[in-house]
Amino acid sequence: MNAVAQLQTRLQQALVAAFGPEFADTDPLLAATNNPKFGDYQANVAMSLAKKLGKQPRQVAQEVIDRLEVAEWFETPEIAGPGFINLRFKTDYLQASLQAMQADDRLGIAPTQTPQRVIVDFSSPNIAKEMHVGHLRSTIIGDCIARILEFQGHDVLRLNHVGDWGTQFGMLITYLREVAPAALTQADAIDLGDLVAFYKKAKARFDEDEAFQQAAREEVVKLQSGAEETLRAWKLLCDQSRREFQVIYDLLDIQLEERGESFYNPYLPAVVADLKTTGLLVEDQGAQCVFTEGFTNKEGQPLPLIIQKSDGGFNYATTDLAAIRYRIGTDGAQRIIYVTDAGQSNHFAQVFQVARKAGWIPETVEVVHVPFGLVQGEDGKRLKTRSGDTVRLRDLLDEAVERFRANLDAKIAEEKNREETEEFKAQVSEIVGISAVKYADLSQNRTSNYIFSYDKMLADKGNTAPYMLYAYARVQSISRKGDIDFSALTAQLQLQKESELILAKHLLQLEDVIAQVGEDLYPNRLCQYLFELSQKFNTFYDACPVLKAEEPLKTSRLVLCDLTARSLKLGLSLLGIPVLERM
RNA sequence: GGGCCCUUAGCUCAGUGGAUAGAGCAACCGCCUUCUAAGCGGUCGGUCACAGGUUCGAAUCCUGUAGGGCCCGCCA
Structure with missing residues (x-):
């Protein structure tokens, strides 16, 4: 204790x-x-x-x-x-604690005494669409939450609840049958970018052409009933999208288990049947609904959760209910975390309410929506490209890397006697560019909207990834210069100067911060901690010579350096950010 | 009309009941013959949207008002 x-x-x-x-x-x-x-x-x-x-x-x-x-x-x-x-x-206590921390691989942070089976549902792009800026926050925040819970020793199942089912496929397949039938029978007949364009056109047709709408709905029914040709077309589209998603996930270093909406298809009828048994289900305007408390529409009428559409089809509410049952009943989840935008708050509140009323969520299981705000451009409006299109995630990440590369080239040119290889510059730029995007997102309180600014996230000053990575690199520079093997240090610590004491106390708080984030799921608190750690280290670095200090002070300070670096490395890794030995 | 979220320094944001409300950026002033100055120290800057209430104590909890955002029946 x-x-x-x-x-x-x-x-x-x-x-x-x-x-x-x-x-x-x-x-x-x-x-x-x-x-x-x-x-x-x-x-x-x-x-x-x-x-x-x-x-x-x-x-x-x-x-x-x-x-x-x-x-x-x-x-x-x-x-x-x-x-x-x-x-x-007492300083004695601090010194002893730091020594214990230094001797431990996990920096003195014991795994949880009460490991849980946790599901983190995040990212969840739609098949046949490219990943865009709208998927950025869910992917980054969800990954971070999963990493933290995994580090704590929980048994985490990371689920990618991809949109691989539903009306959109009816539209798309109907449209492709008309304009590009090859796409439905052979792999990669058209590329994903075109597929996105087709999707937009299909949506437009769906909205204005009644006959098309009817055909699309029938196609959904065929899909849901397992019609062979439709099913094959669907699989082709899914495979193609999956490969494209993987490129982004590799770039972001994100592990995910795909389990799309279609997975729950066999479990949907039972949801309806069981809701009927409980007496919650009501038919309204031909649709099977459950009316929820606390939600009304524009006319002040109670708002239903639609379980089965009037055409017999199911929608996402049904899927989400089936998923809750499966995740609790089969996956054994004790905590289910949904990382989706705040716009879905009503939906999840309704779904959770219905699942509770139906008795599907035991007292011992926590089901929680982790909402986050919009990504906005610097004009405060929803982030768009200059031409007004949705920003592709790939383009967004590439631009961050390119922009940092330009900063790096300028910096290297400024410094006398500095030459770096192309390989070094490319590697540093990719890591810092992508880390900057992640860090900028995670460092804000997720509940508010967030203004996306390359200039701010790539700045070498302030609460940014480059600042933190630089602090880490500074420590490594000391070890290179002094030819120090951090893992071999043994010393009685001596906390003499104020900056040493302040750094020491901060180092000892990492455990509490991680525990808190594991509970509240606000990654910005971990970012805040790491930023303060970097600042406190830099103050110490400025005030306390390390390599030039006399023993035993020198080794004591080296231990502080090592603990800082390891804390940064651990903390950043929980944010999904790697470190650089040199930058 | 209803639900949820937001409103804190010029800008971007922390701060989920405790002491004079904090960072970063921007502005200004200092610090490189010394471990990476991508750094450090300092100055400037706030009726915490507004009004009530609860409390020994409120930016924080409750009620109301104003402004902004998102969502509101067969998309997810």
């Missing part, structure tokens, strides 16, 4: 000792301080108890600390302001 957990317990014991057993469940209101002059932690319980006990808050605080035994970890507690109890770590 770490010192903070111990402190929590000891505070509770002190409360009981001071005021009696009825205070056993009183929260000591322990929190990190926001200002180092107040120490490292503060307990705010005295103010909240003062009225109840009929005493002055400062006196309550005094009675607590008189009975508080934390000398193993903390200096003598102090009372400040209206009754804050301030606690400061």
Whole structure:
């Protein structure tokens, strides 16, 4: 148990000792301080108890600390302001903790005691369409969440719930049958870009041509009933899209198990049947619906979740319900995380409500929608290309890499006596460019819309990937220069200067930050931590010579360098970002 | 009309009940004969949209108002 957990317990014991057993469940209101002059932690319980006990808050605080035994970890507690109890770590404790951290492959972060089977549903592009900017956030945020949970020791199933079923295929196949029948019988008869164009035309036809609409709907029914020719055409389209998606996933280093909507097709009738049994299902205007609480349409009428369309077809609500049942019943999921845009909040709220009412989500299973905001251009509107089209993900990533390459070339040209190989420049540019896109996205609170700016994400100043990667590279530079083998260091730490103490305390917080993100699923908190770590390292680097220090201080500082680098490497890896030894 | 989200420094954003509200960028001033200056230190900058309420204590919780975004029956 770490010192903070111990402190929590000891505070509770002190409360009981001071005021009696009825205070056993009183929260000591322990929190990190926001200002180092107040120490490292503060307990705010005295103010909240003062009225109840009929005493002055400062006196309550005094009675607590008189009975508080934390000398193993903390200096003598102090009372400040209206009754804050301030606690400061002992340097001895910090030094010992850092040494333990240094000796451990996982930086002292133990795997969870309660591993869960977790499903992270993310990315989920549509077959027959190219991946575009709309898939960026789900893919990046979902991957990060999966990485964090995996590191914690959970059994994570990463599912790509691709849109490989439904009305869009009816449209597309009907249209292709007319204009490019070869695409339905032989692989790669047309390329994916053309397929996207065909899709748009098919959609346009669908919206204005009633006969076409009818034909498309019939095609969906054929597909759903397994008609051979339609099914073969569908498989061809899926294969082609899948290969295109894989190019992007390789570029982004993302592992995913594809399990599209079609997978749940055999389980859809049972969803309808079981909803009927529970009495939740109602027929309305020819469609099978479940009416949900708290949702109304523009006319103020209750809003249904449509389970089966009037033409007998199923839609995504049905699929999502079937998926919940399958994931809980067969996959054994204890936590299901859906990483999709905030626009689907209503949909998921409805689906979860219906699944709960039907009794399909046991108390022990957590089902959660992790929403995120839109990607906007610098004009604050939805990100588009100059010609007004949706931005292809491939183009977006390529541009980030190209732009960073230009920055890098300029930088190298500026520095005297610096020559780099083409291979080096290409590799650095690709890693930094793509990492910058990922980091920019992850470093924002996901719930708000996010303004996409190449200039900001590629800047070498501020809370950006280049800044963090540079901090890491600086440490590696020390090891090269001093010919240091970090893994062989053994030393008694000596935290002397303020910048060393500040860095040391920050290093010890990594565990808590990861635990918090695993819980709340806000990756920007991990980014914030890593940014502050980089800043604190740079301050230390500026103030404390490492290689020129006398032993044993030199080795002590090398340990701080090593721990910083390893923390950065671990933290960035959880964001899906690799490090560079040199840049 | 309903639901969800947002409104914090000139700009982009942190801050999910605690002390004088924080970063980064931009602007200005310093620091390279010393481990990568892609760095560091400092200055400037805020009626936390507005009004009530709860609380010892509110940017944070509750209610209302204004502005913005997204969604609202057979697309996902």
